[in-house]
Each structure stands twice: as structure tokens, then as C-alpha cells.
Amino acid sequence: EPEVTQTPSHQVTQMGQEVILRCVPISNHLYFYWYRQILGQKVEFLVSFYNNEISEKSEIFDDQFSVERPDGSNFTLKIRSTKLEDSAMYFCASSATRVGWYFGPGTRLTVL
Amino acid sequence: ILNVEQSPQSLHVQEGDSTNFTCSFPSSNFYALHWYRWETAKSPEALFVMTLNGDEKKKGRISATLNTKEGYSYLYIKGSQPEDSATYLCAFNTGTASKLTFGTGTRLQVTL
Numbered sequence: 001e002p003e004v005t006q007t008p009s010h011q012v013t014q015m016g017q018e019v020i021l022r023c024v025p026i027s028n029h030l031y032f033y034w035y036r037q038i039l040g041q042k043v044e045f046l047v048s049f050y051n052n053e054i055s056e057k058s059e060i061f062d063d064q065f066s067v068e069r070p071d072g073s074n075f076t077l078k079i080r081s082t083k084l085e086d087s088a089m090y091f092c093a094s095s096a097t098r099v100g101w102y103f104g105p106g107t108r109l110t111v112l
Numbered sequence: 113i114l115n116v117e118q119s120p121q122s123l124h125v126q127e128g129d130s131t132n133f134t135c136s137f138p139s140s141n142f143y144a145l146h147w148y149r150w151e152t153a154k155s156p157e158a159l160f161v162m163t164l165n166g167d168e169k170k171k172g173r174i175s176a177t178l179n180t181k182e183g184y185s186y187l188y189i190k191g192s193q194p195e196d197s198a199t200y201l202c203a204f205n206t207g208t209a210s211k212l213t214f215g216t217g218t219r220l221q222v223t224l
Contacts, residue, residue, distance in 0.1 A: 004155065033211070042116075043201065045211040056211060091156070101146070101212065103156040 002026045004104035006092050012110045013082055021077045021107045023092030029102070031095040032075045034067065036060075036088040037106075043091070049075065082111045114138055118202055118215035125192050125222055132188045133218040135202035139183035146212060147176055147187055148201040156201060159187075192222040 005024045013019050025032050034046040047057040049067055066078045075094075079086055092104040116137045125131050137145065144163045150156040160169045165180040173190045189196055199219045203212040 009153075035212075035214075042216050043203075043212075043214040045213070048211060058211070100158060100161060102158070103148075105153065105155045 002102075004092055004094055004102050006090075006104035006107050008107060009105065010108045010110070012112065015084060015111055016081050019079050019082055019109065021079075021090050021092075021109070023075045023077075023094075023104055024073050025075055025092065025094030026096075026102055027073070029094035029096045031055075031097075032067075032069070033093040033095070033101070034077045035091045035093065035103075037091070038085075038088040046077070046090075079109075082109075084111050087111045114204075114206070114213045116202060116204060116213050116215040118200075118218050120218060121216065122219040123221070125220070127193060127222055127224050129192050129222075130188065130190045131192055131220065132186050133200055133220075135185045135187070135215055137183050137185070137202075137204045137213075137215075139180060141206040142180045142183075142204065143206050144204065145178055145180075145185050146203045146205075147185070148203065149198045150201055150217070151198045159200075189220075192220075194222050194224060196220060197222045 007022045032049040035043050037043045045058050047061045048055045064080045068076050089106045089108050091106045093101045095101045119134050146161050147159040148156040160176045162178040167178040169176050175188045178185045199217040201217045203214040205212050
């Protein structure tokens with residue numbers, strides 16, 4: 001069965017450093033998303049991406065965040081200057097129809 | 113503000129017990145209600161997507177019901193097994209937005 005993959009599974013970085021989280025969505029999907037879960041809190045929406053542009057973003061997704069689909073397969077989330085409060089599990093998801101979402105296993109980001 | 117609540121937060125049952133969880137969500141602007149099963153270090157796995165009031169869905173020993181007028185959904189597990197141990201997340205989205213709004217999840221532990 002096709003699946004969404006994410007790399008790395010765990011990323012440790014120093015505050016102020018840039019990180020790039022990578023995702024490979026399911027190949028025929030058109031809608032792409034990033035969510036995150038801070039430990040002990042709800043899974044939160046960050047951004048949705050369709051047709052090579054952001055279709056919706058939350059207030060969390062400020063100028064420090066950016067997304068890109070650099071080629072036909074990868075979907076990346078960049079955090080320019082990480083803060084302690086960016087420590088979370090980051091999930092990528094993709095969808096063919098906006099109704100069924102497929103999630104990746106997540107990247108645990110730890111900012112020290 | 114869209115708020116999704118789940119109860120209980122955690123549940124510990126014996127193998128063979130049947131159990132159920134509740135998800136409550138805003139009844140206005142409803143589009144779809146999603147249930148996910150999430151095991152640690154794995155991708156959240158979609159169980160059900162429900163859209164119609166009165167919908168009932170079943171997958172093996174797991175079933176779900178939906179009441180969009182009063183804004184709740186129940187997830188039932190019949191004859192719990194240790195492999196059912198996971199966090200069960202519900203999420204909903206409105207017709208005007210593509211993002212999912214998640215509840216906090218119910219953490220189920222099934223012991224022998």
C-alpha cells in the first residue's frame with residue numbers, strides 16, 4: 001500500500017539554526033499538508049499546499065516557516081531560525097481528494 | 113474558534129472488554145468527521161471518514177457513529193485486544209476549509 005514517508009525521524013538542532021524537514025507524499029496526490037504536535041497538546045494545522053502554492057496557513061505559520069515542492073516527489077518544510085517552542089512532532093500528510101488524508105510517521109524536532 | 117473535544121483522555125481495559133470513546137465537535141459548518149488510530153512511531157492510520165448525519169461505519173471490531181445535529185461521534189471497540197492499544201484521534205473539517213481540526217485523542221491501553 002502506498003505511504004507517506006518522512007525524513008529524518010528525529011532531528012536535534014540548536015536554537016537559531018535552520019532546519020528542513022522532508023516528506024515524500026503519495027505519488028498521485030495533489031494536496032499536501034504539514035501539521036505538528038507539541039508534546040501533550042493537540043495536533044495543529046500549519047499549512048496546506050496545492051498547485052504549487054500555499055492554499056491555507058495557520059497563524060503559527062509565520063515568516064520563519066516556508067514550504068516547497070522542489071521536484072515532483074518531495075515536499076519540504078523549512079524553519080529558518082528555530083526557537084525552543086518549535087520543538088514538536090511534525091507530520092506531513094497528502095490527499096488526492098481533500099477528504100482522505102494519509103499521514104507520514106512524523107519527524108520529532110528537538111530544539112536545544 | 114473550532115474546538116474538538118475527546119473523552120476520556122485515557123482508558124485502561126482488559127482484553128475482551130468492549131469500550132467506547134466520544135468526540136464532540138461544532139455542529140455548524142460541518143463537512144466530515146475523521147477517526148485515526150495512532151501508534152507511537154507510526155503514521156496515524158485513517159479508520160473512518162464520516163459525512164452524513166446518522167452514518168455508521170464498521171471495520172472489523174471497530175465501529176463509529178455520527179450525529180452532526182448535536183455534534184458528536186462515538187467510536188466503539190468490541191472485544192478489545194492488546195494490539196488495539198493506541199491513541200485514537202478524531203478530527204473534523206468544514207466545507208469552507210481543507211484543514212483538519214483535531215481533538216486531544218484518547219489513549220487506550222489493553223492488557224491481558
